[in-house]
Amino acid sequence: MLALHHEQGALRVLERPDPRPGPGEALLRVRLAGICNTDLELARGYMNFAGVLGHEVVAEVEVLGPPRAGAAEPPRATGPGARVAVEINCACLVCPACRRGERNHCPHRTVLGILGRDGTLAERLTAPVENLHAIPAHVPDDAAVFVEPLAAAFRPFEQFEIGANDRIALLGDGKLGLLSGFALAARGHAANTLAIGHHPEKLALLAARGLRVAHEAEVKESGFDVVVEATGSPAGLARALALVRPRGTLVLKSTYAGAPPLDLAPIVINEIRVVGSRCGPFATAVDALARGAVDPRPLISARLPLRDALAGIELAGRAGTLKVLIDPRA
DSSP: OEEEEEETTEEEEEEOOOOOOOTTEEEEEEEEEEEOHHHHHHHTTGGGOOEEOOOEEEEEEEEEOOOOTTOOOOOGGGSTTOEEEEOSEEOOSSSHHHHTTOGGGOTTOEEETTBEEOOSSBSEEEEEGGGEEEOOTTSOHHHHTTHHHHHHHHHHHHHSOOOTTOOEEEEOOSHHHHHHHHHHHHTTOSTTEEEEESOHHHHHHHHTTTOEEEEGGGOOOOOEEEEEEOOOSTTHHHHHHHHEEEEEEEEEOOOOSSOOOOOOHHHHHTTOEEEEOOOOOHHHHHHHHHHTSOOOGGGEEEEEEGGGHHHHHHHHTSTTOOEEEEETTO
């Protein structure tokens, strides 16, 4: 099979053997995969990852591997032929974290295309059956491929309560910033959210959903109850701290290679609650797509065949590009 492989800073599209599903796993044929900023950071050395990149996918179940000892039969919706999205954290299921229902924080986990497991920018991949979420028939592939990042955009709603009258600032108008804005609008917070970015055409996507928008250079407001930092830039944290009110909440969504300069004094002095926010609820994201509460397809900038994945990575890193999709079937 073809795959986009990364090792020691080198990216190559190459032929690799088809993977084989282990106990409790499924072999999946990729229908569409997305490139996100985390993939770009991995290519720059983040996490020292070696293997097949990618973790955003809609795929079709080809084969179920042998059952895991003592495990129940997988749900019929994830059997051969099912179209699925795939949670990225592959947990051990037996450690204390897993028994607490915190599989995303299993200390023994592998992570699709990020940590110890090949990812989705390939013709095929394997994943645990419990990580598969069936996609309703009426949701098209080019919407379903957004389930993983859309779930991440919904994650803050699981972590703390956002009040109906809270003033919210959304910092960043890239892919995750836009999806975060879509999620805020779907939860009824459009009118009390100010989206801050640098690109009028991207901010217009949020304005169309009822959010207030402003170019970064024009923002005079501060004292927000909640600030969602989704800039993907080390400078975003300092800017977010300048926007949040004392005893407000700062939600960190960005990941990047390297360490930002960090002054902890404002966090301590102003008693700011900092919430790291990563992987989110797939069921919520699938439901939002199925109901039409969120349509992420305006974020698609390009769709390329897998053999052109290197060009896709280059395009995804250009200023102004939103979502680049890779189609192994093309």
